[in-house]
Amino acid sequence: MTLDPxxxxxxxxxxxxxxxxxxxxxPRAAEIDKSAEFPWDVVELFRDHEVFGLLQEExxxxxxxxxxxxxxxxxxxxxxxxxxxxxxxxxxxGSLGLKLAGTDEQKQRFLPKLASGEWLGAYALTEPxxxxxxxxxxxxxxxxxxxxxxxxxxxxxxxAGVAHLYTVFAxxxxxxxxxxxxxxxxxxxxPGFEVGRIEPKMGIKGSTTGEIFLNDCRLPAxxxxxEEGDGFRIAMRIxxxxxxxIGAQGLGLAQGATDYAxxxxxxxxxxxxxxxxxxxxxxxLADMETKCEAARGILYKCGQLIDEGAEGxxxxxxxxxxxxxxxxVAMEVTTDAVQILGGYGYISEYPVERMMRDAKxxxxxxxxxxxxxxxxxxxxxxxxxAFLLAGVG
Numbered sequence: 001m002t003l004d005p006x007x008x009x010x011x012x013x014x015x016x017x018x019x020x021x022x023x024x025x026x027p028r029a030a031e032i033d034k035s036a037e038f039p040w041d042v043v044e045l046f047r048d049h050e051v052f053g054l055l056q057e058e059x060x061x062x063x064x065x066x067x068x069x070x071x072x073x074x075x076x077x078x079x080x081x082x083x084x085x086x087x088x089x090x091x092x093x094g095s096l097g098l099k100l101a102g103t104d105e106q107k108q109r110f111l112p113k114l115a116s117g118e119w120l121g122a123y124a125l126t127e128p129x130x131x132x133x134x135x136x137x138x139x140x141x142x143x144x145x146x147x148x149x150x151x152x153x154x155x156x157x158x159x160a161g162v163a164h165l166y167t168v169f170a171x172x173x174x175x176x177x178x179x180x181x182x183x184x185x186x187x188x189x190x191p192g193f194e195v196g197r198i199e200p201k202m203g204i205k206g207s208t209t210g211e212i213f214l215n216d217c218r219l220p221a222x223x224x225x226x227e228e229g230d231g232f233r234i235a236m237r238i239x240x241x242x243x244x245x246i247g248a249q250g251l252g253l254a255q256g257a258t259d260y261a262x263x264x265x266x267x268x269x270x271x272x273x274x275x276x277x278x279x280x281x282x283x284x285l286a287d288m289e290t291k292c293e294a295a296r297g298i299l300y301k302c303g304q305l306i307d308e309g310a311e312g313x314x315x316x317x318x319x320x321x322x323x324x325x326x327x328x329v330a331m332e333v334t335t336d337a338v339q340i341l342g343g344y345g346y347i348s349e350y351p352v353e354r355m356m357r358d359a360k361x362x363x364x365x366x367x368x369x370x371x372x373x374x375x376x377x378x379x380x381x382x383x384x385x386a387f388l389l390a391g392v393g
Contacts, residue, residue, distance in 0.1 A: 052117035060111035068303030078252025094121020122163035160210030181231035192217030203357035250330030257337035
């Protein structure tokens with residue numbers, strides 16, 4: 001029996017999401033992957049069942065669920081369709097700037113539409129020459145009376161072309177590095193905003209990933225999040241809370257692949273018995289399950305810390321650890337699942353090859369796992385652990 005820290009209410013939500021995922025989303029997963037079309041029917045399903053409302057407070061039309069509940073929701077949907085789960089993860093990512101740094105007026109303007117799912121959100125930080133190094137961004141924002149004029153481009157933006165609201169970062173002081181970055185909320189009908197190429201991808205094919213262009217794009221000054229120069233700090237606070245969502249996506253993929261491989265191994269026979277009873281396959285299954293359970297432990301702990309209001313280095317470290325470990329597990333476990341299915345694992349009739357392709361991106365976006373290791377090590381170097389060596393000769 002799985003041990004978890006969930007409350008009865010959280011388990012009830014988990015079970016409802018699990019049922020929705022298995023009955024309504026799982027039958028669509030292969031077609032979403034094959035067609036590579038954004039699944040508006042899944043968005044409508046989430047709207048009808050108030051899944052988007054889990055991400056927002058009740059005063060903005062949401063259900064007021066916790067960060068941990070959001071992670072569990074992403075995990076459960078990812079077990080059957082990572083693309084569909086990314087709709088929820090991207091909605092949270094696109095909302096966090098407002099939740100963390102928005103004024104009351106900004107929150108009242110935008111969060112109810114995100115809570116209902118009427119609007120989808122997006123997060124626009126990465127640029128063609130600026131991924132892990134956000135200080136190298138070239139997009140600029142210039143104050144012009146009661147407006148800001150933005151120029152530049154962003155790349156690899158999830159929900160490009162389908163989002164109604166973008167959290168956009170640009171330099172208001174190009175000479176100041178990180179300190180010159182500012183954050184804005186931008187509606188998709190803003191003059192000067194244009195969607196460019198939508199990328200064909202190896203996995204999560206139903207999710208749009210594309211370029212956006214800001215060509216003298218005009219935003220009201222009231223769309224500035226926080227103060228000028230707060231953008232980098234806002235971006236990092238957002239990522240501390242959104243990276244676990246990608247960890248949840250990875251965990252869901254890993255657990256979904258484990259569950260499928262287990263059922264296959266119980267029914268597939270060689271040499272007179274199910275392959276699950278052969279020691280080498282049994283050992284693989286045991287390792288897969290153990291990795292999933294370990295990943296769930298660190299992910300849920302991160303969710304609890306967010307709900308408790310954790311800030312700063314403690315949250316940064318465990319957020320990076322949860323993203324790193326869960327997504328590395330996703331790649332390892334989905335690869336093993338393909339191996340257990342043998343030749344069947346390599347053909348698209350079976351879902352594990354899709355899960356393996358989907359898993360790869362979780363190690364890359366919202367901060368590559370190499371960057372997560374650097375973040376973890378940096379936080380370790382800041383800690384004072386000398387007391388642990390007391391009495392050691």
